[in-house]
Amino acid sequence: MVRPPTRVTNRIKDLRTERGVTQAELAARLGVTRQTVIAIEQGRYSPTLELAFQIAHVFGARLDDVFGYSQEEQ
Amino acid sequence: MEPLERAAWVQAVVAPVGWLVYVGLLLARAGSEPVVSVQYWDLVAWTIGGAVVVSMVANMVLGGSDGTKPDPRDREIDGRAQQIGNSLLVAGALAAMVLAMFDVDGFWIANALYLTFVLSSLLTSIAQIGFRRVGVPGW
Incomplete structure (x- = not known):
């Protein structure tokens, strides 16, 4: 299995599902492309701190409710 | 496919194909003469210009x-990719400098730089x- 290039994990997909937000809607609210939302969800891109705060803000959650950091060696 | 990824695919195909067309035209112009004696700069200009035009048309035809x-993310990907590509530019510039230090014909220096690009x-x-x-x- 291919390891994701980042240790940053996230719950964006779960939060989207809970709140009924599509990837396209989230992307539009963040001002990024839908591909960027997909890449973040799949752990292929670690968002900037600013974008991470924006994502948390959209869900009305704290940063560490959305993002985590895996301590496991890659 | 993302438009920027599609543009990268177009560039990945057009740049080497353009260079191969250049080499083909250069060899055809040389015939049985030594390739160093052939006028090459107009072929370089035309194939670079042609590659730019073909890239623009291909990007429009494939969806624009x-x-x-x-x-x-786009900016980070672009920056990282440019860094990687630029490392080769530095190597090519060094190669061209070494060729110049050994008084190699300008034809080879120009062509080494074109191939580097x-x-x-x-x-x-x-x-x-x-x-x-x-x-x-990650960084």
């Missing part, structure tokens, strides 16, 4: 831009595609 501005462009495109498909590694 969707109007979205590059976001932070092509390979750098190709490497940049491959890096962009890789970062989009596999992911962007």
Whole structure:
């Protein structure tokens, strides 16, 4: 299995599902492309701190409710 | 496929094909003469210009831009890929300098630089595609 290039994990997909937000809607609210939302969800891109705060803000959650950091060696 | 990834694929194909066309035209012009004696600069200009035009047309035909501005991920991918491609430019510039130090004919220096630009462009495109498909590694 291919390891994701980042240790940053996230719950964006779960939060989207809970709140009924599509990837396209989230992307539009963040001002990024839908591909960027997909890449973040799949752990292929670690968002900037600013974008991470924006994502948390959209869900009305704290940063560490959305993002985590895996301590496991890659 | 994202428009920017599609543009990278176009660049990855057009740049080396343009160079191969250049080599083909150069060899055809040389015939049985030594290739060093052939006028090459007009072929370089035409094939570079042609590659730019073909890239623009191919991008339009294949779907063009969707109007979205590059976001932070796009800019990061572009920056990382440019860094990788530029490393080859530095190597090519050093190679050209060494050729000049050994008084090698200007034909070879110019062609070494042209090949460097092509390979750098190709490497940049491959890096962009890789970062989009596999992911962007952390710093």
